[in-house]
Amino acid sequence: LAADGAVFFIFGATGDLARRKLFPALYSLYKEGKLGEKFAVVGLARRPRTHEQFREDVLESIREFCRYKAEEGQAWREFADRFSYQSLDIGSVEGMRRLKENTEELESRYRIPGNRLFYLALAPELFGTVSRNLRDGGLLDSEGWHRLIIEKPFGYDYPSAESLNEEIRQVFRENEVFRIDHYLGKEMVQNIEVLRFANSFFEPLWNSNYIANVQITLAETVGVEERGAYYNKSGALRDMVQNHMLQMLTMIAMEPPSRLDPEDIRDEKVKALRSIRGFGSEAEVGERVVRAQYSEGASRGQPIKGYREEDSVPGDSATETFFAARLFVDNFRWAGVPFYVRTGKRLPVKSTEIVVEFKNVPSGILFARKQELRPNLLVIRVNPMEGIYIKINAKKPGNDMTVQPVAMEFCQSCQIGINTPEAYERLIYDAARGDHTYFTRWDELAVAWKLVDPIAAAWKKGTDDLRFYPAGSWGPKEAEKLLEDDGFFWWPVN
Ligand code: BG6
Numbered sequence: 001l002a003a004d005g006a007v008f009f010i011f012g013a014t015g016d017l018a019r020r021k022l023f024p025a026l027y028s029l030y031k032e033g034k035l036g037e038k039f040a041v042v043g044l045a046r047r048p049r050t051h052e053q054f055r056e057d058v059l060e061s062i063r064e065f066c067r068y069k070a071e072e073g074q075a076w077r078e079f080a081d082r083f084s085y086q087s088l089d090i091g092s093v094e095g096m097r098r099l100k101e102n103t104e105e106l107e108s109r110y111r112i113p114g115n116r117l118f119y120l121a122l123a124p125e126l127f128g129t130v131s132r133n134l135r136d137g138g139l140l141d142s143e144g145w146h147r148l149i150i151e152k153p154f155g156y157d158y159p160s161a162e163s164l165n166e167e168i169r170q171v172f173r174e175n176e177v178f179r180i181d182h183y184l185g186k187e188m189v190q191n192i193e194v195l196r197f198a199n200s201f202f203e204p205l206w207n208s209n210y211i212a213n214v215q216i217t218l219a220e221t222v223g224v225e226e227r228g229a230y231y232n233k234s235g236a237l238r239d240m241v242q243n244h245m246l247q248m249l250t251m252i253a254m255e256p257p258s259r260l261d262p263e264d265i266r267d268e269k270v271k272a273l274r275s276i277r278g279f280g281s282e283a284e285v286g287e288r289v290v291r292a293q294y295s296e297g298a299s300r301g302q303p304i305k306g307y308r309e310e311d312s313v314p315g316d317s318a319t320e321t322f323f324a325a326r327l328f329v330d331n332f333r334w335a336g337v338p339f340y341v342r343t344g345k346r347l348p349v350k351s352t353e354i355v356v357e358f359k360n361v362p363s364g365i366l367f368a369r370k371q372e373l374r375p376n377l378l379v380i381r382v383n384p385m386e387g388i389y390i391k392i393n394a395k396k397p398g399n400d401m402t403v404q405p406v407a408m409e410f411c412q413s414c415q416i417g418i419n420t421p422e423a424y425e426r427l428i429y430d431a432a433r434g435d436h437t438y439f440t441r442w443d444e445l446a447v448a449w450k451l452v453d454p455i456a457a458a459w460k461k462g463t464d465d466l467r468f469y470p471a472g473s474w475g476p477k478e479a480e481k482l483l484e485d486d487g488f489f490w491w492p493v494n
Pocket of ligand 1 (some may be wrong): 383
């Protein structure tokens with residue numbers, strides 16, 4: 001990118017995502033020299049704001065959220081000068097025309113060759129209007145490339161996602177659209193490919209002959225904060241499962257691509273997603289899926305209110321804040337191996353981990369006299385700790401042949417001085433370079449929606465299966481039972 005240069009347009013520039021993630025990401029990229037000399041950032045939102053006020057907002061966000069310390073003085077000025085703000089009614093083509101003129105001025109001032117990256121940190125209902133008005137306002141007429149980054153949720157179900165996609169595709173080609181799933185920008189999620197395909201330790205064992213089950217946990221301690229209105233419509237199924245959870249599962253389950261090219265990788269991901277066993281009936285949903293909502297509870301001695309007491313949440317809401325399921329990838333490699341997934345708000349820890357549990361060696365022959373062997377585990381720690389560890393069995397020092405599980409750990413985030421890029425930083429950089437690898441292709445998204453839609457449909461029929469769990473606990477006992485019925489249990493998450 002440093003050679004090309006681009007103008008970055010942040011729609012929704014006064015919003016939470018811009019403040020927490022996008023401005024800090026741009027600053028880190030700048031600090032690392034990845035933005036080069038030819039760049040400018042235009043913040044867009046309805047609210048009136050001067051350029052200077054906007055730069056103050058950006059500085060504040062960097063101070064609070066960036067992994068690089070905000071510099072003051074001249075160094076800051078040089079960066080901040082590249083930021084400008086325009087108050088914009090996105091429904092107005094006239095406003096877009098003004099934006100076009102401002103942009104051309106920036107491009108000639110910084111010698112930017114017409115490359116334009118539009119980041120829509122907006123509600124999805126607006127994607128279509130913005131796309132059309134960008135075109136009608138002449139913003140797509142410049143010489144360079146034009147790319148659109150859009151945030152989830154991409155629709156509410158398959159039909160709404162499809163019509164949203166059609167609206168966008170009237171203006172942008174598929175290879176100009178970058179659909180963000182920020183989990184794909186995480187270091188350890190990207191590392192799954194390397195762990196799997198660069199280690200003869202794991203690769204030959206990566207199938208139903210040797211793997212007993214896979215467990216994916218995405219636990220959060222937060223509740224719904226100020227997002228009650230959004231969350232109550234979406235729930236854990238649409239907020240986390242349809243995207244982040246399925247993406248992680250797919251990275252574990254996919255076949256090796258023939259090359260590490262974006263389309264080869266995404267082809268394999270789509271194939272894996274298509275192999276996930278669907279939910280043919282409501283009874284199947286009832287058997288393999290657990291939904292629950294947090295009720296009043298406590299964390300570290302502090303009382304926590306229940307979900308129904310949260311702001312903008314109706315007192316009789318049936319929205320799930322917890323989801324667990326037993327999934328199967330019905331292909332040759334994974335036949336019969338359960339993939340257990342769970343995610344929830346107000347759980348005891350903030351942690352995302354993937355546990356691969358291997359099958360035990362024949363037991364009861366060598367060591368079984370007094371002891372039951374523990375299975376080997378490969379644990380990928382995604383967030384907030386980053387690393388991997390494996391659990392193996394070894395002899396306990398001493399005279400008798402006692403076997404004990406020991407852990408061999410690689411803790412990436414413990415290394416001093418390590419400063420891994422944030423997910424958003426990586427993804428914005430990838431989009432600016434035109435690399436689609438870690439973005440969701442339309443067919444991938446379509447399959448994911450088709451998989452979760454029958455679950456949502458079954459839930460709509462009645463709420464008898466909705467469980468409650470006290471805030472600060474690990475969810476309802478039914479989530480434990482999903483595994484117990486198969487002779488397994490959730491490995492404790494760190
Ligand atoms: C977002 C969800 O996509 O991911 C949030 O909308 C959730 O509800 C967040 O809190 C979790 O992301 P991370 O990176 O903090 O684990």
